[in-house]
Amino acid sequence: MRNFSSHFRSLLKPLALAGIIAISAVNFSFGQEAAPADSSATASTAPSAGGGPAGDAAAGEALFKSNCGACHAIDKRVLGPALAGINQKQSNEWLHKWIKNSQGLIASGDKDAVAIFEEFNKMAMPAFPQLSDADIDNILAYVEEAGAKKPEAATAAGGATAAAEDTGVSSFMIIGLVAVVLIAFLVIVVLNRVIGTLERLLVTKEAEQNVYVEDEEAEAEEKDRFRVVKQLAKNKKFVFFVVLALLITLGSFGYMDMWNTGVQTGYQPVQPIKFSHQLHAGTNQIDCQYCHSGAWKSKNATIPSLNICMNCHKYVQATDKYNGEISPEIQKIYTALDYNPETQKYGNNTRPIEWVRIHNLPDLAYFNHSQHVSVAGIECQKCHGPIQEMEEVYQYSPLTMKWCINCHKETEVNSKGNAYYDKVIAAHDSIKKGEKVTAAVLGGLECGKCHY
Incomplete structure (x- = not known):
């Protein structure tokens, strides 16, 4: 119906144009019929x-x-x-x-x-x-x-036009043609209104059908929601790439987790006594080796004994901050030593302070503090971080094999004035001279080489 309407309306202009051409043709034909009557006059007036x-x-x-x-x-x-x-x-x-x-x-x-x-x-x-x-x-x-x-x-041509204007028959024909055109116009208007009504009915019908079709499609989609998933599951290439992507993703996460296993960077446990390194090493500038005396002469840095604490806190009690009372943290030291600050005597009911270890290397790794502190001259902050700024100590470095190897690659050895390297240099000179060099010369008799 829509196609018919559009075609019908597209014919209106050609029909109107055809009517105008028909009127002109009738006028011209009647002018031709009147022209022979005046042909003699035209001929007589033509220039010689x-x-x-x-x-x-x-x-x-x-x-x-x-x-x-x-x-x-x-x-x-x-x-x-x-x-x-x-x-x-x-x-x-x-x-x-x-x-x-x-x-x-x-x-x-x-x-x-x-x-x-x-x-x-x-x-x-x-x-x-x-x-x-x-x-x-x-x-x-x-x-x-x-x-x-x-x-x-x-x-x-001028004579023919004048003859056409003088005839009376052409006027009658023009009136008739105008009447025919008017009647045709009225018919077209009526047909146009009828077509419009039919189009509205057709649009309403199509809208109802579209709603019905959409409802059916919606029901079909609800019934088969996993249709696309089922189709993708049948595609072997798609399944292969999905499985491959999952393996790569899970493998990456697993590798990162395994790599960080045992790494305790940032580990900061709660200690039985709130000892402030910021106060002692930072504000009071106490040397690290005063408390950790084993760092320069043995494998372990050692945990300071409470006797070292008492060298100062037998007299320093921080009473000015606690309204004349002894600091609670210092009191914990006294309690562990069964020390009476009033009589300044020790009792027999002593018990150790259970410190929580922070820097803990696996048993398979051998680390010697004296080798790094005394021989290499490395500062404590190189491994332990800005210890003088820590209110509570935490693990600063990862202490992994990679971290240690990178440090050994970057650190330059200074052998001048170092007795440890004097023996090594002397052994190298002996080797250059062709002299005999035994394992004992290189420190093979030291107990720590085997027993650690």
């Missing part, structure tokens, strides 16, 4: 073609086309001027001279020849000495005859 050059127009047409047609036309300007009416503008004698030798006529100073030469950008017409006077007369006769045809045709 006499008085022109005495030549053969038929022969002149062939000569004009072969010699003049390239540059001239009868009724329009080409390279040269239009030739219609040239016989009335110039004399026959002048035309003969111009055609045979236009350049000579210009050179003689002829006013008309010079004016034409100037008008056409000083382009002289080629001379035609091969044409005889009879040939030129024939050409001029053809030009006059061809130029007279168009005015006669225009006069005949």
Whole structure:
């Protein structure tokens, strides 16, 4: 129905145009019927073609086309001027001279020849000495005859129009055609309203059908929600790439977890006594080896005994911060030693402080503090971080094999003034001299080489 409506409406303009053409055709036909009645009058009023050059127009047409047609036309300007009416503008004698030798006529100073030469950008017409006077007369006769045809045709058309205006039959036909057009217009309007009503009904029907189809599609989608998943599961390439991606992802996470196993960077346990390294090593600037005396002479840095604490806290009790009372943390030291601050005597009910170890290497790793502190001269902060700023100590470095190896690659050995390397250098010098070097010379008799 929609296609019919659109096609029908597209025919309205052609139908209206056809009606206009039909009216014009009727007017023209009646004008033609009236024209013969006045043909004699038209013929009698036509201008006479006499008085022109005495030549053969038929022969002149062939000569004009072969010699003049390239540059001239009868009724329009080409390279040269239009030739219609040239016989009335110039004399026959002048035309003969111009055609045979236009350049000579210009050179003689002829006013008309010079004016034409100037008008056409000083382009002289080629001379035609091969044409005889009879040939030129024939050409001029053809030009006059061809130029007279168009005015006669225009006069005949004017007479036919006047005859059509005088007839009364054409007016009657026009009124009839107008009535037919009006009736057709009314029919078109009525049909258009009917088509509009049918279209609205059709649209309503299609909307109802679309709603029904959408409901069916929605129900079908609800019934088969996993249709796409089922299709992808049948695709072997897709399944392969999904499994591969899962393996790579899970493997990456597993590798990272395994790599970080045993790494306790940032580990900060709660200690039984809130000992502040910031206060002791930072503010009071107590050397690390005063408490950890084993760091410069043994494998272990050692945990300081409470006797070392009592060297200071037998007298330092921080009572000014606790309203004359002994600091609770210092009191814990006294309690562990069964020490009475009033009598300054120790009892027999002593018990150790259970410190929680922070830096803990696996049993398979051998680390010697004296080798790094005494021999290499490495500061405690290199491994333990800014210990003088820590209120509570935490593990600063990862202490992994990779971390240790990178440090050994970057640290430069300074052997000057170091007794440990003096023995090694002496052994190397002996080897260079070819002397015998035993394992004992290289420290093979030290117990720690085997027993650690």
